[in-house]
Amino acid sequence: MLALEKIISSFLMPPGFFIIILLIITVYLFFKSDSKLIKFLATATLIFLIFISTAFGVKVLLLPLENYAEEISVDLEEDHPIVVLGGGNYYKTDGSAEPSVHSKQRLAKAYELHRTLNTKIIYSGGVGLGHDNFSEADAAKEFLSGLGLESEKYESEDQARSTYENALYIKKWLNENEIERIYLVTSAYHMYRSARAFRAQEIDFLAHHSGFIYDHKFSWLNYLPNRGALQVNLSALHEWVGIVWYYLRARI
Template sequence: MDSIFFILSKVLTVFLYPLPVFFLFSLFLLFRIKSGKTKFQFFLICLFLYFSSSSFVANTLVTGLEKDFPPVPIESSPKADVAIVLGGMIQTISSVKARPELTDSADRITDAIRLYKAGKIKKILFTGGSGLLLADEFREADLAKSLFIGLGVKEEDIILENNSRNTYENAVETKKIIEKHNFKSYILITSAFHMKRSAGCFRKQNLDVFPFPTDYRSIQMESGAFELYLPSAGYLDLTTLSIKEWVGYFVYRSKSYL
């Protein structure tokens, strides 16, 4: 009986989600529209949204970004003077001001701390100001300090850079700090989907970083999970994220940032 309840809870609740409900209403409207041209145009719009919110499209786009950067076990990582942690995981416009709220990319911080506690790095350099237009009162690096200290990193081992607004500026501003402290070896920590562009930017600044990718977003399509076959806001978000990253990569190449 519990198994039937579990199956029904998974299947029936799907029809409460915005995207599946949208497609059900769209299917109803398709049969109601009389004009063949209008029907075809509406069908194309629905098809575009369906594929954009499908696991296949989302996974194909993000896998292309991640495939050149497989996971690196902590024990296989070289020792370095400093880990460079790229911002993008602390919500700077959260309604909760009493604590730093982490986003889906929180692995960037947790993996930096794991490397630190494993003795692989001596210092953690967090680089990230605010990438938001018209809202730069709160900057990621300023919010990150208390988080690192609370998780066991000594205050003297934390270096903050809070002026950069994008990946290119992360690299430029970080180089100034690297030269000031005379660091000789560096591990770059960011999301796997972001590493292609990030590593290119840092190497363009003549910083021979060792990539330590984290926060993998690709999906095991062979699992056959029921949810893989349904349009999802999560997959739509992943498609959007991947398109943004691919566009950023090619724009950065055109501007010789990497």
């Protein structure tokens, strides 16, 4: 009975609801339209929506990125500064902000490493577009302070607005402080692009991802349309587009 409820609910709520609507429209077009192009576009859109809303998309888009992060992540070896890449802010009505879920996950991992190594945390993240009064670095400082991090163990780089700029400004900071190696902390799905960008700047780093954002062991329920799969697939798709863009711009 519970399984039946899960199946029904997956198609009553988005994205499953939209898949049903698009399926009805596609079937209607096959009977009523003479245009092969319209039929093709409707079918392709339906297939893509199913793909990106289920574990089929997760296997193709997300898992290769997260598996790469798992492969290159290392155990703690030596005492090096911990560089955390920004993952965005949530902005409040009073003008303040707090780190996004992804940022908090990265910061929590960095603080965990700090408690083992007792080295500095350097957060790289500037001001988001349209929000010029509160940087990611400011929000990160407040969050880490709440966890118990001493102020002298925190530094920020508050200019970067992209992964490429993260690497660019961290390279400058490393040169100014005569530091040769760092721990690089970011989400598993974001590690590939980050690692390539940092290597392009000839930064010596040890990778340590902050965690996965979706199951790596699937049940049949994961192959039903679900909001979680749609959300993580969009994040992964954003990464793949970013990777291609960086290749075209010779940034990685």
